[in-house]
Amino acid sequence: MITLESFVSGRWQEGAGEPSILVDPSTEEPLARTSTEGLDFGAAMRWARERGGPALRAMTLAERAALLGAMSKTLRDHRDELLDLAMRNGGNTTGDAKFDVDGATGTLGGYAHLGQSLGERRVLPDGEPEALSRGGGWVGRHLLVPKPGVAVLVNAFNFPAWGFGEKAACALLAGMPVIVKPATSTALVTWRMIRILDEAGILPEGAVQLVAGPSGDLLDHLDAQDVLSFTGSADTGLKLRSAPRVLERNVTVNVEADSLNSAVLAPGTAAGSETYGLFLKDVIREMTQKAGQKCTAVRRIFVPEAELERVAADLVERLEAVVVGNPADPEVQMGPLTTAGQLRDARAGIEALAAAGRVLTGGPEPLTGRAAPEGKGYFVRPTLVRADDPRAAAVVHEREVFGPVATIMPYGGSAEEAAELVALGGGSLVASVYGDDAAWLAEVLEELAGWNGRIYIGSTGVAGAALGSGMVLPMLLHGGPGRAGNGAELAGLAGLRLYQRRAAVQGDPALLERLFGVGAED
Numbered sequence: 001m002i003t004l005e006s007f008v009s010g011r012w013q014e015g016a017g018e019p020s021i022l023v024d025p026s027t028e029e030p031l032a033r034t035s036t037e038g039l040d041f042g043a044a045m046r047w048a049r050e051r052g053g054p055a056l057r058a059m060t061l062a063e064r065a066a067l068l069g070a071m072s073k074t075l076r077d078h079r080d081e082l083l084d085l086a087m088r089n090g091g092n093t094t095g096d097a098k099f100d101v102d103g104a105t106g107t108l109g110g111y112a113h114l115g116q117s118l119g120e121r122r123v124l125p126d127g128e129p130e131a132l133s134r135g136g137g138w139v140g141r142h143l144l145v146p147k148p149g150v151a152v153l154v155n156a157f158n159f160p161a162w163g164f165g166e167k168a169a170c171a172l173l174a175g176m177p178v179i180v181k182p183a184t185s186t187a188l189v190t191w192r193m194i195r196i197l198d199e200a201g202i203l204p205e206g207a208v209q210l211v212a213g214p215s216g217d218l219l220d221h222l223d224a225q226d227v228l229s230f231t232g233s234a235d236t237g238l239k240l241r242s243a244p245r246v247l248e249r250n251v252t253v254n255v256e257a258d259s260l261n262s263a264v265l266a267p268g269t270a271a272g273s274e275t276y277g278l279f280l281k282d283v284i285r286e287m288t289q290k291a292g293q294k295c296t297a298v299r300r301i302f303v304p305e306a307e308l309e310r311v312a313a314d315l316v317e318r319l320e321a322v323v324v325g326n327p328a329d330p331e332v333q334m335g336p337l338t339t340a341g342q343l344r345d346a347r348a349g350i351e352a353l354a355a356a357g358r359v360l361t362g363g364p365e366p367l368t369g370r371a372a373p374e375g376k377g378y379f380v381r382p383t384l385v386r387a388d389d390p391r392a393a394a395v396v397h398e399r400e401v402f403g404p405v406a407t408i409m410p411y412g413g414s415a416e417e418a419a420e421l422v423a424l425g426g427g428s429l430v431a432s433v434y435g436d437d438a439a440w441l442a443e444v445l446e447e448l449a450g451w452n453g454r455i456y457i458g459s460t461g462v463a464g465a466a467l468g469s470g471m472v473l474p475m476l477l478h479g480g481p482g483r484a485g486n487g488a489e490l491a492g493l494a495g496l497r498l499y500q501r502r503a504a505v506q507g508d509p510a511l512l513e514r515l516f517g518v519g520a521e522d
C-alpha cells in the first residue's frame, strides 16, 4: 500500500496516528494510507510566507507563466501514470480521468500562455489613469499586486487533478504561494502530481506545498493577506467562511459549492433536429460522466409539457444502455461513486427525489457493477426521476444528489416560466438551453444570467463544435451565485483577482511609469 506524505516546509513528511485509508471504489481494495496528524502547519504557512511568497513576487509575470508552462509539460509527460491513478482511486473511466488530468494540464498551459502575453513586469495596471489635476501633472491609477500571503486551496474529492491545476494556475501567476489540500478520499492523484513536480525540480522553494489528508489546524494559521479558496459542499463552505479566525482576520474566501444545474429544452425543437440530438447527447453525458459526480452535472431537466413523454422515453432508453462497472473493463461506460459515504448519500437522495415524483429508470437499489467483485463497489444505476409539478417538488430544487441522477419536469413553454423554474435552484454554476428560436433564446438568456454563472446555448450552429455544458474552460468564468457559493474562478485574467490586491496610487505620471512600468498611457 502506498503511504502518502505531505509536502510541507520543504520536506516530505508522514503524519502520525491512525491513517485514513484510500480505496479503489470499484473493488473496495485499499490503495493508500495517509495521515497528517502532528504535522506543523504553522511552520508550513511561515515557509510559504517567508520563502514561496518572496520568490514568486520577485519573478515577472512572464517568468511565472514559464513556471506554469513547465508544470503543465512535466505533468503531461506523466499523463498515463496519472490517468491510471485517477481510474483506480477515483473510479474514473479513461474518459473521466482525462477530463480531470487533461483539464489540469490544459488550465496550467492556458494560464502559461496568458501570462506570457503580460510580459516582463511584476505589477499590472487596473483600468485607465485618472487625471487628478488640471494639465495632467498629477494622476491616479489602480495597480494589481500579489497579496503578500498564502493561498490555501481546499478541494473536493471529484477533481483531484483539475481542482489543483485551476486554482494553482491563477494563484501562482498572480504571485501567491499555494498550499493545496485535496479531499482525503482521492488525495492519491494530487499527491503524485506534487511529487512529480518536486522531483522535476521546477518549483521555487515554498511556492507549492501539499497537505495530503485532513487539514488539522491549518486554517487556524490563516491571516489577513491570505486567501482561502474552497471547493466542496455548501455545508463545509458555510463552516469555513464563518470560522472565527477567517472572520477575525478578514481572510479573503472564495467558495465553489453545490449546484443544481438545469438543462432546458425550448419549445418547438423538432425530434429529429440536430439541436434535439445535441440536447440528448449532452444530458446523458452530463448525467453519467464521472458517475454524475461533477459540480456542473445536469440535475434538473425542463421540457415543454407536450413533449415530456417522448423526451423522457428517449432519455430512459439511452440511460439504460449505459454499462456501469469497474472501469478496468474497457466495455464499462460509467464507474462507481467515489466513497461508501457518497453511495449512502446518493441512495438516500434518490429516495427523497422519488418521494416528490416517480423513478422512470434506475433507483436506489444495490448494484454489482460489471467486472466488479460481487457485492463490492459503490455503484449506482443512472437514474431519471419525473416530477410533474416542479413548483410542488421543493426537494428537487434543494437537494443535490451527487451521482448519475436527474429529475425531468414539464413547463408551459414560455421563456419566463423556464427561467423562473431554473431560479428555484437558488443560483447555479451552469444552465444549458437547447433551441433555435433566437427571440426565445434571447429572452431566456437575460433572465438566466442573474441566476447562473454560465449559460450554454445548444443550437444547430454549435452542434458539431460544442463540448458540453459541463466543460469548464480557463478563459470563462467558473462559479455561480447564491447556493453555488457566489464564487468566481478562472475567466482568464479575471481569475487572478482573487489573489491580487488592488492599490490606488497617486503621483507624477512619469514617476509611475518609471516605478512600475505603467504610466499615464500604459
Ligand code: NAP
Binding pocket: 154, 155, 156, 157, 158, 159, 181, 182, 183, 184, 185, 213, 214, 215, 219, 231, 232, 233, 234, 235, 236, 237, 239, 240, 256, 257, 258, 259, 294, 295, 400, 402, 429, 484, 485
Ligand atoms: P466536502 O465534504 O465539503 O469537502 C471538500 C473539502 O473540504 C475536502 O478537501 C475536505 O477534506 C475539506 N473539509 C471538509 N470539512 C472541513 C473542515 N471542517 N475544515 C477544513 N476542511 C474541510 O465536499 P466533497 O464531498 O469533497 O465534494 C463534493 C461537493 O463538492 C459536492 O457538493 C459538489 O457539488 C461540490 N463541488 C463543487 C465544485 C464547484 O466548482 N462548484 C466542484 C467540485 C465539487 P477531507 O476530505 O479531508 O474531509
